Amino acid sequence: MRPWQTLPTHRTWLDGECRRLLGFGRHAALADGGAAYLDDDGVPDLSRGVQTWITARTVHVYSLGALLGVPGSTEIAAGALAGLTGGLRDAESGGWHHALTAQGAPDVAAGKSCYDHAFVLLAASSATLAGIPGARDLLDEATGVFLERFWDDKAGRCVDEWDTSWSVVDPYRGLNANMHAVEAMLAVADCLDDEAWRDRAARICELVVVLAEENDGRLPEHFDADWIPQPELNRDRPDDPFKPYGATIGHGLEWARLLLQTEASLGERASSSLATTASILFDRAVEDGWARDGAPGFVYTTDWDGSPVVRDRMHWVAAEAVGAADALHRRTGEARFADLYAAWWDYVATYLMDVDRGSWRHQLDEFNSPADGVWPGKPDLYHAVQATLLPRVPLGPSLARAARDGLVVA
Structure with a gap:
């Protein structure tokens, strides 16, 4: 049997699913700028305010839609981007607030995070390549803030959080924010043709190679200011949406892909350890996470013994x-x-795709019934849309660069 990725009919199916997903978020952009958290039917949930990471993901996804020629995408990307250049931007201290409350005020208590700013970088890169007005100025500002506030050149990785005035940096260091920083750095490199951003991404990946080797493929997520792992952090809050306890199965898989994309982006300069580690992370995630309790699907997290x-x-x-x-x-x-x-797309189609109400169900319980303890509603389209595009582009360029250069196979 031929691999699905080589079948024109499968690529056509992926293209159709991508467009179906983009249709779900057609109301995401808000009149005052930014993007909404979406409910199960794609209706903006205004009670959740306007969040920077969702707004940035929306800019990115609909910039991809614009580059793919999907009508309506440019308007949505531009509307969401207006939130990043408007209310979410801290005009006084610089950078981006985590969110605006439902009343429209900046959520200053949440501080400023590498996670949010990495997605601003990704959004600005994709929107620049898509020709969205104001995107290049946003990218220039975002790269400056990121390098000044989050990139620790001595350590070769990123700090995680500051207070809102950039006065105090939190001692917590996290692998999740650094993972999304790698994705953003590769995108910036492709947008600006700047090798320095690829080199920064490669330095972060070096840490992951070491961690995978030292921990049998189960990546520690949480660290102190000296990058000493804190394996027991959040044991009392194991399902935290951003900082869960234990090894996160999805991050092992995501890192596997990002290591291979970094390898392809670096070309001959890449270390052979990137591909080796990608296989280690993938195999560990599958062994620990897939169908562990008799039902298909990946568990969210495991203990350090794989339970x-x-x-x-x-x-x-x-x-x-x-x-x-x-x-x-x-x-x-x-x-x-x-x-x-092929088996995992079958799982997605059987359990996650919501053909009646749109998009993908964001959370299922261990029996694959809908759940909402961590992710109520269907907040955004980032992961699902990228899943429909990644198999149709080369490993090297970022998605936006591949789309701009006509490398997406329909």
């Missing part, structure tokens, strides 16, 4: 799984990765 902790299935984990399986199949040619890719 499931949070058994709910998050849609983003399956999305990252298909992307990682595809990347490893193309990198290695091994049929097992293509087989898993």
Whole structure:
């Protein structure tokens, strides 16, 4: 049987699913700028305010839609971007607030995070390539803020959080924010043709290579200011949406893909350890996470011996799984990765795709029934849309660069 990725009919299916997803978010952009958190039917949930990470993801996704020629995408991207140049931007101290409250006030108590700012970088890069007005100025500002406030050149990785006035940096260091920084850095490099951003991404990846080797493929997520792992952090809050306790299955898969994309982006300068580590992370995530309790799907987190902790299935984990399986199949040619890719799309189609109300169900319980303890509603489209695009582009360029250069295979 031919790998699905080589079938024109499968690529056509992916294209159709991408457009279906983009249709779900057609009301995401808000009149005053920014993007809404979406409910189960794609209706803005205004009680949740306007969040920078959702707004930036919306700019990114609909910039991709614009580059793909999907009507209506440019307007949505521009509307969301207006939030990043407007109310979410801290005109006094610089950078971006985490959110605006439902009353429209900046959420100053939340401080400023690398996670949010990495997505601003990604959004500005994609929007610049899509020709969205104001995007290049946003990118210039965002790169300056990121390098000044979050990039620790001595450590070769990013700090995680500041207070809102940039007076105090939190001692917490996190792998999640650094993971999204790698994605953003590769996108900036492709947008600006600036190798320095690729080199920064590669330095962060060096840490992941070491961590995977030292921890049998289960990546510690939480660290102190000296980058000493804090493996027990949030044991009392194991399903935290951003800082869960234990090893996060989806991040092992996401890192596997990002290591291969970094390798492809660096070309001959890449270390051979990136591909080796990608396979280690992937295999560990599959062994620990897939169908551990008799039902298909990936558990959210495990303990350090691989025992499931949070058994709910998050849609983003399956999305990252298909992307990682595809990347490893193309990198290695091994049929097992293509087989898993097909099996996991079957899972997505059977359990996650909501053909009646749109988009993908963001959270299922251990029996694959809808749940909402961590992710109520269907907040955004980032992971699902990327899952439909990654198998149709080369490993090297970022999605926006590939789309701009006509490299997306329909």
